[in-house]
Amino acid sequence: MAHVSELISTDIDSYLKSHEEKSLLRFITCGSVDDGKSTLIGRMLYESQMLFDDQLSALKNDSKKLGTQGDEIDFALLVDGLAAEREQGITIDVAYRFFSTDKRKYIVADTPGHEEYTRNMATGASTADVAIILIDAKQGVLTQTRRHSFIVSMVGVKKVLLAVNKLDLVDYSEDVYRQIVSDYSDFAESALDIESITAVPISALLGDNVVERSENTPWYNGETIMQYLENIEVQNQRKQASFRMPVQWVNRPNPNFRGFSGLIASGETKVGDKVRLHPGGKESTIESIVTWEGELQQASAGQSVTITLNDEIDVSRGDIIATPTDPCGESDQFQSRILWMSADAMIPGRQYIFKSNTQSATLTLGKLKHRIEVNTLDHLPAKTLELNEIGVCNISLDKRIAYDSYDNNQTLGGFIVIDRLSNNTVGMGLIDFALRRSENIHWQKMDVSKESRAEQKSQTPKIIWFTGLSGSGKSSIANILEKKLQALGKHTITLDGDNMRHGLNRDLGFTAADRVENIRRVGEVAKLMVNSGLICITSFISPFESERKMARSLVSENEFIEVFIDTPLSVCEERDVKGLYAKARSGQIPNFTGISSPYEPPEKPEIRIDTTKLSAEAAANQIIEFILA
Amino acid sequence: MSHLDALEAEAIHIMREVVAEAENPVMLYSVGKDSSVMLHLARKAFHPGKIPFPIMHIDTMWKFSEMIDFRDKTAEDLGVDLIVHINPEGKEMGMNPFIHGSSKHTDVMKTDGLKQALDKYQFDVAFGGARRDEEKSRAKERIFSFRTSKHRWDPKNQRPELWNLYNSRKNKGESIRVFPLSNWTELDIWQYIHLEKIPIVPLYFSKERPVVERDGTLILVDDERLPLEEDERPMMKSVRFRTLGCYPLTGAVESEADTLPEIIQEMLLTTTSERQGRTIDHDSNASMEKKKQEGYF
Numbered sequence: 001m002a003h004v005s006e007l008i009s010t011d012i013d014s015y016l017k018s019h020e021e022k023s024l025l026r027f028i029t030c031g032s033v034d035d036g037k038s039t040l041i042g043r044m045l046y047e048s049q050m051l052f053d054d055q056l057s058a059l060k061n062d063s064k065k066l067g068t069q070g071d072e073i074d075f076a077l078l079v080d081g082l083a084a085e086r087e088q089g090i091t092i093d094v095a096y097r098f099f100s101t102d103k104r105k106y107i108v109a110d111t112p113g114h115e116e117y118t119r120n121m122a123t124g125a126s127t128a129d130v131a132i133i134l135i136d137a138k139q140g141v142l143t144q145t146r147r148h149s150f151i152v153s154m155v156g157v158k159k160v161l162l163a164v165n166k167l168d169l170v171d172y173s174e175d176v177y178r179q180i181v182s183d184y185s186d187f188a189e190s191a192l193d194i195e196s197i198t199a200v201p202i203s204a205l206l207g208d209n210v211v212e213r214s215e216n217t218p219w220y221n222g223e224t225i226m227q228y229l230e231n232i233e234v235q236n237q238r239k240q241a242s243f244r245m246p247v248q249w250v251n252r253p254n255p256n257f258r259g260f261s262g263l264i265a266s267g268e269t270k271v272g273d274k275v276r277l278h279p280g281g282k283e284s285t286i287e288s289i290v291t292w293e294g295e296l297q298q299a300s301a302g303q304s305v306t307i308t309l310n311d312e313i314d315v316s317r318g319d320i321i322a323t324p325t326d327p328c329g330e331s332d333q334f335q336s337r338i339l340w341m342s343a344d345a346m347i348p349g350r351q352y353i354f355k356s357n358t359q360s361a362t363l364t365l366g367k368l369k370h371r372i373e374v375n376t377l378d379h380l381p382a383k384t385l386e387l388n389e390i391g392v393c394n395i396s397l398d399k400r401i402a403y404d405s406y407d408n409n410q411t412l413g414g415f416i417v418i419d420r421l422s423n424n425t426v427g428m429g430l431i432d433f434a435l436r437r438s439e440n441i442h443w444q445k446m447d448v449s450k451e452s453r454a455e456q457k458s459q460t461p462k463i464i465w466f467t468g469l470s471g472s473g474k475s476s477i478a479n480i481l482e483k484k485l486q487a488l489g490k491h492t493i494t495l496d497g498d499n500m501r502h503g504l505n506r507d508l509g510f511t512a513a514d515r516v517e518n519i520r521r522v523g524e525v526a527k528l529m530v531n532s533g534l535i536c537i538t539s540f541i542s543p544f545e546s547e548r549k550m551a552r553s554l555v556s557e558n559e560f561i562e563v564f565i566d567t568p569l570s571v572c573e574e575r576d577v578k579g580l581y582a583k584a585r586s587g588q589i590p591n592f593t594g595i596s597s598p599y600e601p602p603e604k605p606e607i608r609i610d611t612t613k614l615s616a617e618a619a620a621n622q623i624i625e626f627i628l629a
Numbered sequence: 630m631s632h633l634d635a636l637e638a639e640a641i642h643i644m645r646e647v648v649a650e651a652e653n654p655v656m657l658y659s660v661g662k663d664s665s666v667m668l669h670l671a672r673k674a675f676h677p678g679k680i681p682f683p684i685m686h687i688d689t690m691w692k693f694s695e696m697i698d699f700r701d702k703t704a705e706d707l708g709v710d711l712i713v714h715i716n717p718e719g720k721e722m723g724m725n726p727f728i729h730g731s732s733k734h735t736d737v738m739k740t741d742g743l744k745q746a747l748d749k750y751q752f753d754v755a756f757g758g759a760r761r762d763e764e765k766s767r768a769k770e771r772i773f774s775f776r777t778s779k780h781r782w783d784p785k786n787q788r789p790e791l792w793n794l795y796n797s798r799k800n801k802g803e804s805i806r807v808f809p810l811s812n813w814t815e816l817d818i819w820q821y822i823h824l825e826k827i828p829i830v831p832l833y834f835s836k837e838r839p840v841v842e843r844d845g846t847l848i849l850v851d852d853e854r855l856p857l858e859e860d861e862r863p864m865m866k867s868v869r870f871r872t873l874g875c876y877p878l879t880g881a882v883e884s885e886a887d888t889l890p891e892i893i894q895e896m897l898l899t900t901t902s903e904r905q906g907r908t909i910d911h912d913s914n915a916s917m918e919k920k921k922q923e924g925y926f
Contacts, residue, residue: 012894019820024632093787095768096761098814105632107812119789126791248645253678261674263642263793292673302630304641304674317649341789355794358649414792423798425788 022100025234026107028124030152031134032144033113036165040134040204041097041110042075044226047211048099075204093117094124103230113144118151118388119341122428125152126414129234130159132225134204137170141183146191147374149184153192154337154390154430156410160188161228162199168206172216177201191377200225238301242326243267243275244404244412246357247319251306259290259306260315265357265411267323268300269307276324277315278402283324284311318359320402320412328402328412331434336395337406338365340385342419342426347384347513348393349520351550352426356415359401362553363417366394384513385427394435406430420546453533457491461530462627463555467542467602468565469594470580471572473611473619477565478539480620485535488624493529495522496539510591516547523551530555535627543599563623564605569594571612633821640667640809641674642793643772644756647807648674648681650797651754655712657743658684660696661873662829663758663810665703666818669827670809672707683710685746685755689738690715691726691875693851699830712750716742726877727856734875740923744780747804754797754805762814766918772811778802782922819896823889832870835887839863846880871896 007015029037063074097108109124125131131152135145152160162184170176181199188197200209201217202225208214211226223231244265251259269275273286289296290306299305307321315321322328340346346365354363371382371391385391406413417427454461464481466474478494485492501508505521508514519542529536542548552560572594573581584592591597607626609619630638647654656671658664671680686700704711716724719737726734747755761768771787773795788796797805810818822829839850841861848855850863855877857863868881869892886892 008894008897012890015897016820016823016890016893019816020631020633020824022632023630024635093769093784095765096812097768098762098812100814100816105814105817123789123791127793248642249649251675251678257677259677261645263638290677292676302635302638304638304645306676353798355796357794358646410792414794416789416791416794416796418796418798423796423800425791425796428789428791 018102019100022103022105024107025104025130025229025232026109026128027130027132027229028094028109028111028121028128028152028157029132029134030111030121030125030148031113032136032139032142032148035113035134035136035139035145036204037113037134038110039075040132040163040165040202040210040225041108043204043207043210044108045097045099046073046075047207047226048101094120101226101230106229111148115144115147115388118147119339119428121148122151122155122339122341125155125157126428128152128157130161130229130232131157132161132163134163134165135180135184137164137166137173137176137180137201140180141187143375145184146187149188149192149194150372150374150377150390151339153194154339155428156406158195159232159234160194160197161225162197163204163225164199164201165204167201167208167217168203172201172208174217174219177220198222198228200228236301238266239268241266241301241409243269243273243321243323244328244409245269245305245307245321246359246411247315247317247321248358249317250315257308259308260319260321261304261306262321262358263304264299264301266301266409268298269323270298271295274324275309275321276327277313278320278322278328279330279400281327281330282311282313284309284313286310320357320359322402328404329434330400330402332361332397332400333435334395334403335369335392335432335435336415337390337392337430337432338385338417339390339428340387340426341428342424343387344419344426345384345386345512346391346417346427347516349513349517350544350546351420351553353418353420354395354397354415354429355418356401356403356413356431357411361397361399361401364396365417366396368393383511392432395429403431403434405433420549450531450533453531455533457533459490459533459535461533461559462535463526463530463551463560464535464537464623464627465526465542465548465551465560465562466537466539466565467548467562467605468567469569469572469599470541470592471575471577472565472567473609473616474539474541474565476616477563477609477619477623478537480616481623482537484620484624488628490535491533492535492537494537494539495525495529497541500525500540510597512544512591512597515543515591515597519544519547519551523547523554526551527554530559541593541599543593543597545600545603548602561607561623561627562602562605563607563609564602565609565611565619566601567611633817633824636813636817637670637673637821639793639812640670643795643807643809644671644674646795646797647754647756651805653750653752654682654754654756655747655750655752656680656682656684656756657758658686658700658711659758659873660686660692660700660830661758662822662833663760663818665827665829666813666821667756667758667810668703668707668709669825680707680709683712685712685714685750685752687739687742687746688713688715689734689742689875690720690724691734691738691854691877693830693832693849693873693876693879695832696830696873699828703828712746714742714746714749716745725854726875727854731878734878735920736923738875740920747780752804753799754807756807756809758810759808760813760815760818761811770808770811772808773797774806774808775799776804776806778804780804780923784918784922815896816893819889819893823893830873832873833892835867835869835884837865838868838881840866840868840881847883849876849879849881851876 095110099106111121111124164177164180202209209224245262247260247262249261251261271286276283287308287310289299348365348367352363354361368382369392370379373380404412413431415429416425419426468474482492482494505518508518526536583589584595593599771790840847869884886895
């Protein structure tokens with residue numbers, strides 16, 4: 001079964017020919033810590049003779065130095081590639097390994113078992129055709145077994161091989177094996193959406209039932225792991241699904257050629273086929289399918305091609321070319337499942353970036369419907385999602401996109417959530433369905449407009465958004481500012497923490513999630529004030545850059561003036577007008593900005609006031625100068 | 630669809646994503662066989678258009694002369710923009726692996742040289758031909774591999790990479806290294822070169838060449854800069870190279886393989902891994918990870 005085939009030395013040309021015909025199978029190994037995932041992969045590489053002499057001698061050296069198997073070879077050291085992993089003897093990140101047999105080439109994602117690295121496990125699962133879930137025969141089905149199985153099922157892996165490992169440590173007991181298989185089946189049937197589950201009793205360390213059938217398990221008549229992998233039919237569901245190609249890039253080398261390049265996500269198409277273009281729904285026909293090798297008559301899922309159309313239609317990156325007989329849906333609001341992947345909790349109401357296939361949009365996460373407790377599969381109420389937690393929530397985008405549900409099409413229904421400041425990928429999302437209400441809400445068109453209301457007051461409406469630490473002087477300056485504006489005949493309103501928190505926002509506390517919601521509401525109210533033609537002064541700590549950006553995005557570009565009251569923490573604390581810092585320091589006020597909750601200074605405020613150099617009066621004058629300029 | 634078709638389609642998809650989203654991408658071109666495959670795939674990805682980015686070679690002044698000839702001819706034949714960068718400080722100090730040692734030579738000429746060039750031309754995305762089967766820390770690396778503004782890689786804090794959906798967002802000064810050949814193996818590369826008839830540097834094929842033996846390694850006498858010991862005489866041997874780099878740091882193997890099928894046959898029957906010919910990996914097991922953290926490709 002190894003790549004060392006007789007043909008290599010006798011007839012290399014025939015060998016190469018046969019290698020050309022091999023298919024590709026991607027699988028992951030997962031399960032709890034110490035279930036033997038890395039050992040199993042190391043064993044498969046070893047048995048398929050994919051190890052070179054120098055790698056083997058390095059492995060033997062390492063096994064003596066770092067190994068956990070006494071004088072035996074510790075196969076896990078083959079795959080744990082990072083220095084920290086080898087030192088700690090654990091797997092942190094997913095590692096990709098390759099081996100081939102006469103029939104297939106395999107890409108293995110070896111995924112970490114520790115709960116804190118679940119996001120890396122999901123990375124491995126997202127591209128897998130098959131999942132091998134390992135269970136330690138001495139431990140049985142563990143929390144992490146359930147968690148990984150749930151994620152495997154959630155990302156749509158349909159074939160699972162249950163490897164009951166370390167059977168040598170339970171004297172190859174059939175009873176132990178049967179019990180574990182039965183426990184797992186009970187869980188899987190009630191909770192998972194998996195097409196087929198096949199169980200195999202193995203010892204990865206000793207090689208039982210990995211490649212060759214073991215004599216130690218005479219009671220087992222099924223396939224070995226390698227036999228399973230060689231024979232499993234991975235249904236080409238993508239090919240059978242409806243035609244979809246997200247446009248990656250428009251190829252325009254000269255005025256006579258305009259092609260749309262992309263990887264066909266599903267289905268197939270041929271020259272002359274009618275297609276629909278999303279979003280929008282215009283139709284055209286396929287004129288040609290261009291590749292470097294020449295034009296094709298037809299192309300199908302998995303191929304990277306360039307398509308030209310018979311009509312001059314405006315198509316750009318992010319558009320989807322689809323079949324008109326089963327077009328994509330289009331919407332801007334969805335129910336979705338989300339796996340949170342960042343140490344900073346998910347915050348409903350906050351804006352993130354949405355990316356799905358080649359489409360990007362601004363994303364607002366709605367309130368969580370519930371969180372799924374993976375151990376019990378209970379639906380629990382939750383306000384946020386912490387790292388590695390899974391929840392269901394509605395999302396809304398700033399534009400309509402073409403979509404399919406994830407269950408129907410992984411490319412069109414899967415998305416990632418990106419943090420706007422760090423640009424990190426913080427969440428994995430799966431679209432369940434579009435929310436109908438986005439199609440039913442239409443903005444009421446009004447004859448009286450923001451412009452006409454402002455004209456009536458002879459002023460330009462604005463939001464003057466103060467931000468700064470507690471005690472920095474926001475309210476004092478805002479108060480003087482409003483008096484001066486009124487004296488100049490301007491129509492104004494001030495929103496501050498007290499009048500908002502005693503009324504509209506009295507249901508909110510001071511956790512990060514509540515702070516975000518507080519500022520979201522302030523932003524919306526301020527927007528209404530601007531629409532009514534007023535100059536609206538807001539005075540809130542507003543500690544997070546992303547919420548200030550969100551408030552800014554609610555109004556036109558010149559209508560938002562961010563005023564950063566830049567008073568150092570030490571000065572605020574020394575002033576401590578309301579005695580709050582003293583209380584926060586003694587632990588009586590939790591989540592106090594600057595002490596136990598972060599403050600993110602603005603990146604580019606329109607105005608920055610240094611209160612250690614400027615009086616409140618002078619500061620107010622500076623602001624007036626700016627806005628009336 | 631065969632596995633090579635799948636790997637090709639994946640690599641083309643990756644390249645198009647970069648061109649669609651990057652501001653100023655570049656392809657790192659090492660003149661080796663993997664670079665040749667990458668360049669060939671780029672031609673396919675953007676056909677019938679031209680390759681929409683320059684290729685860049687970080688020259689160390691100690692590359693095999695045949696590599697330099699091949700590089701210049703390839704750029705001319707394909708009509709791609711070729712940037713060659715040599716670390717001027719290294720050049721000034723007369724960097725010489727025979728005097729300064731391999732590790733310092735690599736640090737200054739390759740790692741520092743690369744960082745200098747990326748900064749100089751303000752490239753925000755750089756393609757590299759590295760594969761996950763080459764080395765253990767590479768096996769852990771993402772296809773879109775994020776670098777800080779100081780070009781550092783943080784292996785413990787990589788972005789999750791789901792499906793074939795790549796997050797190419799970054800702040801000013803930060804950059805991304807992209808590896809379209811991540812999922813290819815050495816055999817895949819050779820097979821693809823064979824099938825697609827991709828030109829490669831002749832040094833990969835066996836030929837009588839003048840070599841000297843040092844600490845069990847055969848070093849090619851590529852030019853007059855190789856300091857010969859008193860009793861050392863270059864001998865003519867039929868040799869070839871499994872990997873190409875700086876000639877003083879790259880060992881030749883004795884071989885009769887002068888066709889691609891023979892090379893592949895030899896590779897499949899051989900019992901040492903590809904990078905063994907390179908001095909850089911030998912120092913310690915984690916040396917590649919450390920080099921990568923410091924900005925090496």
